Amino acid sequence: MTGRTESPLAAAPAAPPPSDYRLAVPDGWERIVLDSPERWAHRIDKLVKRGLRRTQATPQLEAALAERMRAQAEAAQANGGVEMYVVNQILGQVPVSAGLVVTVLRPSPGTEAGDLGDIARALALGADAAADDVTLVDLPAGPAVRHRYLRRPAADDPDGNKLAVAHLDVYLAVPHSDLRLLLSFSTPAAPPLEPLVEALVGLFDSVARTLQWMA
Structure with missing residues (x-):
């Protein structure tokens, strides 16, 4: 009987995909994780308040900007977005x-x-x-x-x-x-x-x- 040797490549298990990624961004880039609307809405509200703190922005402008950012986050998450x-x-x-x-x-x-x-x-x-x-x-x-x-x-x-x-x-x-x-x-x-x-x-x-x- 002739012995048969399997190719080491054929026997090797498939490599797993990465579990995550890492991205380096400059200082001042504010991260919003698109995990749940409640969490990203809170994060957006904080960013908008901080960004407009030294301006003459009205409460109406602040609310409109926060609403626009929440809509952007919702649209991104619906398309598979994980962070912005x-x-x-x-x-x-x-x-x-x-x-x-x-x-x-x-x-x-x-x-x-x-x-x-x-x-x-x-x-x-x-x-x-x-x-x-x-x-x-x-x-x-x-x-x-x-x-x-x-x-x-x-x-x-x-x-x-x-x-x-x-x-x-x-x-x-x-x-x-x-x-x-x-x-x-x-x-x-x-x-x-x-x-x-x-x-x-x-x-x-x-x-x-x-x-x-x-x-």
């Missing part, structure tokens, strides 16, 4: 506003997760060639799809938005799983912030490069 960061700082004499939402993307039931190339192709097909930039990049956490774009609100925007917003979306494959992690950065691209957009996008790229998978 808000930035409201003064650089020199210029007020800076930016945001980051971290989302876990899951394939629809009964479907297989596409690879990053599929994501890049889908984004490129729907892109505005003059305003969108879709590329495959290598990050310390692995290959990623980088999608930079500018969006202008419609004239009849129901929320009354009138400012163009610069976006940077970074898609990463979660190792050994069919999940994808999406980092969605955004900042207004209208005066007086417009000259800082390039610098902020560079900062967003730097934050994306800090991502680490945790065992």
